[in-house]
Amino acid sequence: MVNYVWLAMMICGILVAAGTGHIEVVTKAALEGAQTGVSTAIDLIAIITFWLGIMKLAEKAGLVRGLAIMVRPITGFLFPSVPKDHPAMGAIVMNLSANLLGLGNAATPMGLIAMQELQKLNWSDKKTASDAMCTFLALNTSCITLIPTTIIGIRLIYGSQDPTQIVGTTIFATACGMSIAIFADRLLRTIYRRQGR
Amino acid sequence: MFSLISDLSRWAIPIVLLVVPLVAHLRGVNVFETFVEGAEAGFGTAIKTIPYLVAMLVSISVFRASGAMDVLVNLFSPVLNLVGVPAEVLPHAIMRPLSGGAALGISTDLIKTYGPDSFIGNLVSTMQGSSDTTFYILTLYFGSVGISRYRYSIISGLAADFTTLVASIYIAHKVFG
Structure with a gap:
C-alpha cells in the first residue's frame, strides 16, 4: 500500500509539473523534502535521548510494568498478541496519555520505545509490521487530544471571541475517527490474516 | 474542566x-x-529514521510543490460544494495526513482570512485539532525499528482521517452552522 501511495504522489507530481511547464520545481522540491527529513531526525535526537534515559529509569524502577498491569482490562482487548504485563504496554499507555494531554515532545519518544518493545515480539521477518504495531499506530494517529493548544493559540492571535469553543467539536470528531480506526484495524487484521499477508 | x-x-x-x-x-x-x-540508544534511534523520513518527505514535497494538489482540489471542489462543504477547507483536508507544517499553514491562513469565529474558521480549527499527520507518524514509527512493509496501517489510518473529516463537517454544521 505504501508503495502505491509513494509512487502515485511522485508520478502525479512530476506529470503535473511537466504539464504546466514547471519541471524545474521537481528537483528543488525533492531536495527540500530530503532536507526536511534529515533535519526532523536531527531535531529528534535531543528529545529521544532525554526520554529514553527517563524511560530506562521508569523501567528499572518497575513503573512501566506497574502501569501495564493497571490498564490490563483495556489493553487485553486491543492487543491480544502482547503478553499482559509486557513493558510494551506501559510504553503504549504513556504514549497515548502524552498524546491525550497534547505533549507531542514526550509522546514521540515514548511511541518509539513502544515500537522497539513491539518489535521484540514481532515474529515475522522484522521488516513487516505486526498486528500489535498496526493497532498501536491506528490508535496513535487517531488519538484524542483533549486540548488542541496550537490551534487555540492561533485563534487567540487572530482575535477570536471564544478561542476554546472548538474543544467540544474537536473531541467529538476525534472520538468518531478513533472508533473507526479501532474498527478498521480489527476488520483489516482479520482480512489480512485470512489471506496470509 | x-x-x-x-x-x-x-x-x-x-x-x-x-x-x-x-x-x-x-x-x-x-x-x-x-x-x-x-x-545511549537515543542517537541511533533518531538517526535510523533518516532514510524513511527522507523517502516519504521527498515524495510529499514533489506532490505539493508541483501543483498536483491544486489539481486535486479543483477536481473535488464542485462535488464538495454540493454537500455543503466550503471548498476552501479542501487543501487542508488533503494536506493534513501528509504534512503537519503545511496543514497548520493552511488553517492559519483561513483563520486569518475569514476570522476565527466564522464558519470556515471554526470548521478548519476543528479539523486541525482533531486529526494528525498520519503519514509522518507511520514513517517515523515504523522507520525507527526498520519496518518497510506497513501492511494495512495506511488504510486504517486514512479511514480514520476521512471519518474525522466527515465528523468535523457534521458537528461544525450542527454547532456553528
Whole structure:
C-alpha cells in the first residue's frame, strides 16, 4: 500500500509539473523534502535521548510494568498478541496519555520505545509490521487530544471571541475517527490474516 | 474542566521527572548510571529514521510543490460544494495526513482570512485539532525499528482521517452552522 501511495504522489507530481511547464520545481522540491527529513531526525535526537534515559529509569524502577498491569482490562482487548504485563504496554499507555494531554515532545519518544518493545515480539521477518504495531499506530494517529493548544493559540492571535469553543467539536470528531480506526484495524487484521499477508 | 485539563498538561512532565527518578532511587536503582545507559540508544534511534523520513518527505514535497494538489482540489471542489462543504477547507483536508507544517499553514491562513469565529474558521480549527499527520507518524514509527512493509496501517489510518473529516463537517454544521 505504501508503495502505491509513494509512487502515485511522485508520478502525479512530476506529470503535473511537466504539464504546466514547471519541471524545474521537481528537483528543488525533492531536495527540500530530503532536507526536511534529515533535519526532523536531527531535531529528534535531543528529545529521544532525554526520554529514553527517563524511560530506562521508569523501567528499572518497575513503573512501566506497574502501569501495564493497571490498564490490563483495556489493553487485553486491543492487543491480544502482547503478553499482559509486557513493558510494551506501559510504553503504549504513556504514549497515548502524552498524546491525550497534547505533549507531542514526550509522546514521540515514548511511541518509539513502544515500537522497539513491539518489535521484540514481532515474529515475522522484522521488516513487516505486526498486528500489535498496526493497532498501536491506528490508535496513535487517531488519538484524542483533549486540548488542541496550537490551534487555540492561533485563534487567540487572530482575535477570536471564544478561542476554546472548538474543544467540544474537536473531541467529538476525534472520538468518531478513533472508533473507526479501532474498527478498521480489527476488520483489516482479520482480512489480512485470512489471506496470509 | 477546561482549566483542570490544561493544568494537568502543564504539570504532567515535571511530575514524571520528579516521581520516576525518586521511585527508582528508593528501589535501589543507580539513577545517573541507568539514565545514561538508556539515553545511549537515543542517537541511533533518531538517526535510523533518516532514510524513511527522507523517502516519504521527498515524495510529499514533489506532490505539493508541483501543483498536483491544486489539481486535486479543483477536481473535488464542485462535488464538495454540493454537500455543503466550503471548498476552501479542501487543501487542508488533503494536506493534513501528509504534512503537519503545511496543514497548520493552511488553517492559519483561513483563520486569518475569514476570522476565527466564522464558519470556515471554526470548521478548519476543528479539523486541525482533531486529526494528525498520519503519514509522518507511520514513517517515523515504523522507520525507527526498520519496518518497510506497513501492511494495512495506511488504510486504517486514512479511514480514520476521512471519518474525522466527515465528523468535523457534521458537528461544525450542527454547532456553528
